[in-house]
Amino acid sequence: MILIYKSLGLGATKAKPILQQVAITWTGLHFGGQRPWFICRGCGRRAAVLYTTGGLFECRRCQGLVYATQQEAPYYRNLTAAQKIRARLGGSLSTFDEFPDKPKRMHRRTYLRLRARGERVEAACMALTKRWLSRTGKLRRARVR
Numbered sequence: 001m002i003l004i005y006k007s008l009g010l011g012a013t014k015a016k017p018i019l020q021q022v023a024i025t026w027t028g029l030h031f032g033g034q035r036p037w038f039i040c041r042g043c044g045r046r047a048a049v050l051y052t053t054g055g056l057f058e059c060r061r062c063q064g065l066v067y068a069t070q071q072e073a074p075y076y077r078n079l080t081a082a083q084k085i086r087a088r089l090g091g092s093l094s095t096f097d098e099f100p101d102k103p104k105r106m107h108r109r110t111y112l113r114l115r116a117r118g119e120r121v122e123a124a125c126m127a128l129t130k131r132w133l134s135r136t137g138k139l140r141r142a143r144v145r
């Protein structure tokens with residue numbers, strides 16, 4: 001099978017046509033019949049879907065795209081840490097809101113320590129979201145039927 005598409009490479013301003021030859025393999029189905037698979041050029045494994053983020057199409061693993069849950073784990077770990085700190089300061093739990101002010105009865109030093117940690121985990125959330133968006137924004141799929 002040949003995939004023909006246009007790609008805007010990194011830093012390129014004009015899309016150039018790319019012709020990628022992809023091998024197909026067939027496996028037998030339990031109740032008869034056969035189904036096709038792509039052979040990934042990167043690892044040689046079978047794949048039902050190939051992905052690209054700008055270059056050639058490869059399997060999910062070779063394109064460095066992990067499953068949503070694997071990506072979400074560090075995000076939620078940071079988000080939970082951020083919300084715990086916000087709750088302790090008696091402020092809004094939403095990381096889109098301003099960081100809470102110092103509660104009246106809290107020592108300044110304690111507040112500054114919590115604030116430093118809070119801002120660090122919130123920045124980590126933001127960075128993970130950005131990375132996810134930049135990957136999925138460029139993502140294209142090819143599906144074998």
Ligand SMILES: [Zn+2]
Nearest residue numbers: 040043059062
């Ligand atoms: Zn692969």
